[in-house]
Amino acid sequence: MAELIYKNPDIYKIPVTLPNNPLKILNSYVIRTPDENLVIDTGFNQPECLEALTAGLKELCIDMDHTTLFLTHLHSDHVGLTNDIITDKTRVLMSDVDYNYLKNEHDGAFWPWMEEKFYHEGLSRDLIELQRKVNPARAFAPKYLFRAETVSDHECFSIGGHILECLWTPGHTPGHMCLYLKKEKILFSGDHILFDITPNITMWRGIDDSLGNYLESLRKIQSLDIHLTLPGHRGNDMDVYERIQQIQQHHDRRIRQTLSIIQKNPGLNACQIGAQMTWSMRGKNWDEFPIQQKWFAIGETISHLDYLIERGEIVRHTDKEIFYYNALVNEI
Structure with a gap:
């Protein structure tokens, strides 16, 4: 109606x-x-x-x-x-x-x-x-x-x-x-x-x-x-x-979380990074995500990785066709 x-x-x-x-x-x-x-x-x-x-x-x-x-x-x-x-x-x-x-x-x-x-x-x-x-x-x-x-x-x-x-x-x-x-x-x-x-x-x-x-x-x-x-x-x-x-604060937290994950675990790909991030899927861990929700989450993870690359915080490199990420400055 x-x-x-x-x-x-x-x-x-x-x-x-x-x-x-x-x-x-x-x-x-x-x-x-x-x-x-x-x-x-x-x-x-x-x-x-x-x-x-x-x-x-x-x-x-x-x-x-x-x-x-x-x-x-x-x-x-x-x-x-x-x-x-x-x-x-x-x-x-x-x-x-x-x-x-x-x-x-x-x-x-x-x-x-x-x-x-x-x-x-x-x-x-x-x-x-x-x-x-x-x-x-x-x-x-x-x-x-x-x-x-x-x-x-x-x-x-x-x-x-x-x-x-x-x-x-x-x-x-x-x-x-x-x-x-x-x-x-x-x-x-x-x-x-x-x-x-x-x-x-x-x-x-x-x-x-x-x-x-x-x-x-x-x-x-x-x-x-x-x-x-x-x-x-x-x-x-x-x-x-x-x-x-x-919304601005949400993305600021997610940017900082993304960078922290890479600093603590160098050489992860976007799927591995996304699996460690915090998502609003009540009562479900990463392995239980429906594929369409996992697809959205990986896409959003990549957008945060791109953001950090553009600002010189991390770098992307390739190994056997897969992209991996490292921080330019590791956590102290």
């Missing part, structure tokens, strides 16, 4: 169920005006998601011929249903950066690179094959590349006279974008800022320092005047500036 969460402009939230996924819900937002509408994000390419989203759009009497669809980033839980809900007249907006990554994914270049990267970082071929079968990013992606009009940082567009500014916030994905209603001081934060879970920051092809980019993007949002933040998942019952500080 769609929930009215703001008046003038009228903003609704449609909760889109994500079956068997720890995120549970995708928040699809709708700005409804007399002449045109905006829909933000879609859900996975799954029947349950499609049913929830289309029911919400029908309840709000949204005509997709007179609607703009804005996609905050390329992950399948945000773009998976694009082909199912747009018409020939729907305007689809997405960052130029993430749209190009999606093109590579559909051209078949992205996933083979990602699998080789994880292999070099210490993940076994057997586990790589296993994740291929269960990774929701692959299983529930759009079946074909949708058409989109790409937008850039600080580009603005209007919905029913309300001006929205596109804000490039790389980190969670290379082209992640937030939307900002400056007059109303409302931020649609996508997965850049979540309130009761920490956004996953992984490495990306062609990006040297995803985590550094993410932390810089947090500072960019921190400088805005924000009255209401609407995240891509779960609730928003906290001051956004306090939440940004919490």
